[in-house]
Amino acid sequence: xxxxxxxxxxxxxxxxxxxxxxxxxxxxxxxxxxxxxxxxxxxxxxxxxxxxxxxxxxxxxxxx
Amino acid sequence: xxxxxxxxxxxxxxxxxxxxxxxxxxxxxxxxxxxxxxxxxxxxxxxxxxxxxxxxxxxxxxxxxxxxxxxxxxxxxxxxxxxxxxxxxxxxxxxxxxxxxxxxxxxxxxxxxxxxxxxxxxxxxxxxxxxxxxxxxxxxxxxxxxxxxxxxxxxxxxxx
Numbered sequence: 001x002x003x004x005x006x007x008x009x010x011x012x013x014x015x016x017x018x019x020x021x022x023x024x025x026x027x028x029x030x031x032x033x034x035x036x037x038x039x040x041x042x043x044x045x046x047x048x049x050x051x052x053x054x055x056x057x058x059x060x061x062x063x064x
Numbered sequence: 065x066x067x068x069x070x071x072x073x074x075x076x077x078x079x080x081x082x083x084x085x086x087x088x089x090x091x092x093x094x095x096x097x098x099x100x101x102x103x104x105x106x107x108x109x110x111x112x113x114x115x116x117x118x119x120x121x122x123x124x125x126x127x128x129x130x131x132x133x134x135x136x137x138x139x140x141x142x143x144x145x146x147x148x149x150x151x152x153x154x155x156x157x158x159x160x161x162x163x164x165x166x167x168x169x170x171x172x173x174x175x176x177x178x179x180x181x182x183x184x185x186x187x188x189x190x191x192x193x194x195x196x197x198x199x200x201x202x203x204x205x206x207x208x209x210x211x212x213x214x215x216x217x218x219x220x221x222x223x224x
């Protein structure tokens with residue numbers, strides 16, 4: 001069974017059967033949602049408090 | 065093969081060949097070189113193609129896959145090829161059909177999400193079970209057990 005699965009998934013990278021690709025994409029989506037993107041990571045400061053990473057507006061400072 | 069036949073084959077299969085090569089090599093320049101090599105072989109071997117043995121798609125896939133194996137042997141001889149691409153056994157042409165991919169999709173849909181995840185990460189993404197365990201926040205032992213359960217369920221669904 002393992003060899004069959006390896007062969008079929010390898011063939012899928014070539015043939016791209018729509019039904020099977022939908023299953024693969026759903027699995028990837030489920031797991032990428034658990035991982036932060038690089039952009040999201042940049043908003044998290046070392047202390048883990050997102051708002052500290054954002055530039056604070058000083059009194060009298062105009063927003064750009 | 066006349067030029068218009070080759071043109072039709074190229075138009076039909078170049079996307080699939082490049083898609084596979086990019087998935088394997090992750091380098092566009094190398095993929096493009098190998099793609100050219102694949103179609104040179106298709107042209108050279110066309111007279112040998114036997115439609116009773118395999119579909120055109122499976123035949124071209126086999127050429128593409130063997131081209132990747134040769135590429136790795138030449139460029140990374142010290143690298144231990146993974147079992148998936150190292151096998152010198154003939155690809156089972158009867159199994160490699162669009163229909164069988166559909167059967168696999170149907171069988172996977174019957175699995176619970178966690179088992180589906182293990183199968184896709186292990187066999188499509190080729191991740192080891194240790195890495196899958198970290199991704200799924202499970203122990204290695206738990207993933208190993210679930211992997212076996214997934215295989216048993218797929219064997220039952222697909223009659224393998």
